[in-house]
Amino acid sequence: MMFENNVDIDHPVHDLRTEAMKNFELKGFPTKKEEAWKYTSLNSLQKVDFSIFPKQENTLEYRDVKKYFIHEIDTYKIVFIDGIYSSNLSETTHDGVDICLMSSALTKPMYKPVIDVYFNKTASKDDSLTSLNTAFSREGAFIYIYKNKMPKKPVEIIHFATGNESTLMLQPRNLIVVEENAELQVIERHQSLTSNEVLTNSVTEIFAAKNAIVDYYKVQNNVGTASLIDNTYIDQKDKSVVKVHTFSFGGKLTRNNLNFYQNGEYIDSTMKGVTILGEKQHVDHHTLVHHIEPNCESHQDYKGIYGENSTGVFNGKIIVDKIAQKTNAFQQNNNILISDKATINTKPQLEIFADDVKCSHGCTIGQLDEEALFYLQSRGIPKKEARALLMYAFANNVLASVRIPELKTRINKLIAKKLGVNLGFDL
Amino acid sequence: MAYTEEELKKELETKEYEYGFYTDIESDTLPKGLNEDIVIAISKKKEEPDWMTEWRLQAFRYWKEMEEPEWANVTYKKPDFQDISYYSAPNKKPKYNSLDEVDPELLDTFKRLGISLEEQKKLAGVAVDIVMDSVSVATTFKKTLAEKGIIFMSISEAIKEHPELVKKYIGTVVPQKDNFYAALNSAVFSDGSFCYIPKGVRCPMELSTYFRINQAGTGQFERTLVIADEGSYVSYLEGCTAPSRNENQLHAAVVELIALDDAEIKYSTVQNWFPGDKEGKGGVFNFVTKRGLCEKNAKISWTQVETGSAVTWKYPSCILKGDNSIGEFYSIAVTNNFQQADTGTKMIHLGKNTKSTIISKGISAGKSQNSYRGLVQVNSRAENARNFSQCDSLLMGNECGAHTFPYIEAKNKTAQIEHEATTSKIGEDQIFYCNQRGIDTEKAIALIVNGFSKEVLNKLPMEFAVEAQKLLEISLEGSVG
Numbered sequence: 001m002m003f004e005n006n007v008d009i010d011h012p013v014h015d016l017r018t019e020a021m022k023n024f025e026l027k028g029f030p031t032k033k034e035e036a037w038k039y040t041s042l043n044s045l046q047k048v049d050f051s052i053f054p055k056q057e058n059t060l061e062y063r064d065v066k067k068y069f070i071h072e073i074d075t076y077k078i079v080f081i082d083g084i085y086s087s088n089l090s091e092t093t094h095d096g097v098d099i100c101l102m103s104s105a106l107t108k109p110m111y112k113p114v115i116d117v118y119f120n121k122t123a124s125k126d127d128s129l130t131s132l133n134t135a136f137s138r139e140g141a142f143i144y145i146y147k148n149k150m151p152k153k154p155v156e157i158i159h160f161a162t163g164n165e166s167t168l169m170l171q172p173r174n175l176i177v178v179e180e181n182a183e184l185q186v187i188e189r190h191q192s193l194t195s196n197e198v199l200t201n202s203v204t205e206i207f208a209a210k211n212a213i214v215d216y217y218k219v220q221n222n223v224g225t226a227s228l229i230d231n232t233y234i235d236q237k238d239k240s241v242v243k244v245h246t247f248s249f250g251g252k253l254t255r256n257n258l259n260f261y262q263n264g265e266y267i268d269s270t271m272k273g274v275t276i277l278g279e280k281q282h283v284d285h286h287t288l289v290h291h292i293e294p295n296c297e298s299h300q301d302y303k304g305i306y307g308e309n310s311t312g313v314f315n316g317k318i319i320v321d322k323i324a325q326k327t328n329a330f331q332q333n334n335n336i337l338i339s340d341k342a343t344i345n346t347k348p349q350l351e352i353f354a355d356d357v358k359c360s361h362g363c364t365i366g367q368l369d370e371e372a373l374f375y376l377q378s379r380g381i382p383k384k385e386a387r388a389l390l391m392y393a394f395a396n397n398v399l400a401s402v403r404i405p406e407l408k409t410r411i412n413k414l415i416a417k418k419l420g421v422n423l424g425f426d427l
Numbered sequence: 428m429a430y431t432e433e434e435l436k437k438e439l440e441t442k443e444y445e446y447g448f449y450t451d452i453e454s455d456t457l458p459k460g461l462n463e464d465i466v467i468a469i470s471k472k473k474e475e476p477d478w479m480t481e482w483r484l485q486a487f488r489y490w491k492e493m494e495e496p497e498w499a500n501v502t503y504k505k506p507d508f509q510d511i512s513y514y515s516a517p518n519k520k521p522k523y524n525s526l527d528e529v530d531p532e533l534l535d536t537f538k539r540l541g542i543s544l545e546e547q548k549k550l551a552g553v554a555v556d557i558v559m560d561s562v563s564v565a566t567t568f569k570k571t572l573a574e575k576g577i578i579f580m581s582i583s584e585a586i587k588e589h590p591e592l593v594k595k596y597i598g599t600v601v602p603q604k605d606n607f608y609a610a611l612n613s614a615v616f617s618d619g620s621f622c623y624i625p626k627g628v629r630c631p632m633e634l635s636t637y638f639r640i641n642q643a644g645t646g647q648f649e650r651t652l653v654i655a656d657e658g659s660y661v662s663y664l665e666g667c668t669a670p671s672r673n674e675n676q677l678h679a680a681v682v683e684l685i686a687l688d689d690a691e692i693k694y695s696t697v698q699n700w701f702p703g704d705k706e707g708k709g710g711v712f713n714f715v716t717k718r719g720l721c722e723k724n725a726k727i728s729w730t731q732v733e734t735g736s737a738v739t740w741k742y743p744s745c746i747l748k749g750d751n752s753i754g755e756f757y758s759i760a761v762t763n764n765f766q767q768a769d770t771g772t773k774m775i776h777l778g779k780n781t782k783s784t785i786i787s788k789g790i791s792a793g794k795s796q797n798s799y800r801g802l803v804q805v806n807s808r809a810e811n812a813r814n815f816s817q818c819d820s821l822l823m824g825n826e827c828g829a830h831t832f833p834y835i836e837a838k839n840k841t842a843q844i845e846h847e848a849t850t851s852k853i854g855e856d857q858i859f860y861c862n863q864r865g866i867d868t869e870k871a872i873a874l875i876v877n878g879f880s881k882e883v884l885n886k887l888p889m890e891f892a893v894e895a896q897k898l899l900e901i902s903l904e905g906s907v908g
Contacts, residue, residue, distance in 0.1 A: 337840035355822035355852040365844035
């Protein structure tokens with residue numbers, strides 16, 4: 001095998017990697033025959049001969065890539081170029097909190113206790129793509145927030161692909177641990193700088209201890225040749241609150257596997273998403289909330305607007321265990337198709353074993369309200385803007401809970417751009 | 428005495444299967460096992476023309492290549508298909524001219540089932556085609572129907588008497604190789620009902636078929652074909668029971684409905700196959716393929732009350748092929764003890780301005796698992812398709828499970844699809860509300876369960892409302908009524 005030269009057998013997680021490799025070799029890439037991949041085919045990606053490790057190190061100037069950062073505010077930054085850490089673009093810290101690199105966390109003895117407890121603990125050992133990541137990931141973000149701490153500013157994790165290699169496969173691996181009463185905000189983005197093919201197979205593990213609060217924002221607005229498979233695993237303890245917002249506006253193929261495990265009581269898990277697609281883009285949101293203990297809540301709200309030849313998939317699964325009484329689980333998925341060639345496949349799924357629960361899911365596929373459109377037009381708003389206004393309103397529920405105002409503005413601008421209008425004001 | 432949910436649960440567990448009696452009628456049973464010879468033998472016994480024999484053999488060849496589906500959310504010991512007798516007919520089968528000639532023992536059976544022929548003839552005005560262990564033994568009201576040009580007979584008679592109709596339509600909605608059980612059924616179906624409503628005729632009465640598995644170690648493979656010609660209307664009901672037995676019995680039926688332009692078919696099912704005892708022993712495996720095809724302006728409405736069977740695997744579907752066609756699905760599925768049900772519907776929108784409605788109510792008690800699995804598919808040419816789906820689950824006790832697997836696929840921007848699902852238990856506050864208005868807990872539970880299923884019960888034809896109520900009583904409501 002070509003990669004073995006690059007693998008360090010003395011590495012502390014070498015055994016994990018070997019095991020993961022075995023699992024991947026056994027299972028291979030998922031196919032459409034598997035229920036979880038029924039609507040998303042990886043065939044087009046498997047035809048491409050991706051290189052796993054970049055052959056050379058690439059650098060970027062901040063002024064060239066500034067627009068990809070939320071540069072209006074100060075943030076901690078963990079930046080990777082073609083999968084390799086870029087120290088000149090990054091801003092890490094060890095001041096009360098640890099915001100640094102996965103590679104150093106894996107090798108430095110001081111982090112060993114943390115790695116032993118958390119690394120690869122909530123990520124699936126069964127899922128073949130997660131195994132692939134475990135086997136080949138070399139780098140990623142490591143964030144450790146100590147008890148009662150909160151970093152002074154949000155953390156941005158950005159992965160750039162320079163396209164200096166014609167085809168590249170990236171396997172970032174993030175570990176985020178937020179201890180008791182601590183708080184964290186993260187913005188994650190994957191960005192290709194040229195139109196060379198890139199496949200990112202990312203795994204993120206998030207642990208939220210008692211009373212912890214985590215806000216995680218995923219901005220997916222990549223070029224049309226970039227594909228992303230994002231596997232996020234979240235382990236929550238008593239009274240923790242974790243919110244994940246996913247904004248999917250671009251990319252060739254995006255698959256979000258978002259898994260929440262509620263290992264405690266009075267937990268709140270929120271998943272929200274706005275998806276606006278055009279061209280031949282494909283986005284698949286696959287969520288899982290596993291209610292393991294009683295008295296927890298989960299909220300899901302995904303809005304999608306699909307144009308041109310795009311395809312959208314939403315598959316939301318809620319499992320309520322027998323002992324998870326008094327669970328409240330809500331799921332909402334609304335979609336608008338604006339093109340004849342666009343497709344939406346949605347499959348909300350409830351598996352409930354407890355009787356004292358309130359679970360609901362709602363799902364709609366429809367169009368813009370003709371009467372509302374007429375109302376706006378009759379008041380002198382051109383049709384295009386009127387449509388955009390209505391679509392804004394449609395997506396606004398999700399944006400309302402974004403707690404970083406600058407990010408909200410940025411998302412608004414992205415939505416305006418995606419809808420091809422300039423409203424001249426921010427919503 | 429205060430009636431609590433606990434007590435209700437207990438009562439449900441101990442409730443015996445009321446229809447579990449076995450009628451001792453001599454049967455003509457083929458040896459166990461399945462091969463081409465058996466298929467030919469069944470065909471011969473039924474004195475079928477060659478094209479039918481060939482059609483069965485073709486199905487058998489498809490079946491041999493197929494594998495049993497495993498995607499459903501049910502677990503059971505797979506039946507050994509070589510350990511089943513594929514044909515069992517009541518032996519003394521004369522051609523009856525009137526009811527007096529029917530074996531009194533058989534008539535008694537029907538009486539105990541509450542479907543006394545005489546009574547129904549007189550009072551309800553219902554024509555019943557009774558299938559016991561696969562052979563149709565009595566068809567009533569044939570004359571009244573014949574005057575209108577309506578053909579209502581067993582499918583084996585139809586194959587002989589109206590081969591042109593059967594040949595034209597059989598397998599057009601559910602092809603032989605559609606799925607494992609449909610292929611099996613196509614190869615070995617022993618009997619079933621056939622119904623043809625001519626152009627513009629409104630069938631004056633509800634048509635009904637009653638199925639009952641009597642013989643041990645037999646499978647029931649009936650095949651129903653209903654054709655409503657242009658502008659006609661028919662309402663059809665089938666009911667099923669089986670005696671209590673320790674081993675699992677297999678029931679793999681195929682129902683095909685064809686509604687031509689402007690026609691309407693209303694198909695109601697009350698299914699009460701033996702669900703197994705409270706340890707989960709025995710019971711019927713109910714693997715059924717039901718599908719209807721709607722041409723222009725046609726309407727097909729499925730209503731089902733599922734209270735029986737150990738394992739149910741059933742998805743009555745509508746293919747909305749013609750413009751402006753309508754598909755409806757109303758279902759109550761009740762599972763108790765160790766029952767498992769994976770049921771739902773498929774609505775395939777192909778034509779323009781097609782509409783579909785899905786109302787599904789699942790009630791699970793005991794240690795049962797109840798799943799709703801549905802597909803709403805809007806194809807790219809189906810302009811202005813409209814769908815509304817609602818599936819609600821009610822859980823009683825904390826050892827049962829309720830699951831929903833709705834698939835929604837839209838390929839047209841003018842589609843409007845709504846889907847809602849809820850899962851809940853009978854709320855303490857709901858009972859409290861009733862209590863404080865002077866309704867005791869027993870009545871309150873009855874009220875809530877009734878209210879929960881009302882939307883579907885309302886869709887059943889009047890004549891069968893009583894029977895459906897009876898079944899709900901047996902399965903859930905206990906003494907509540």
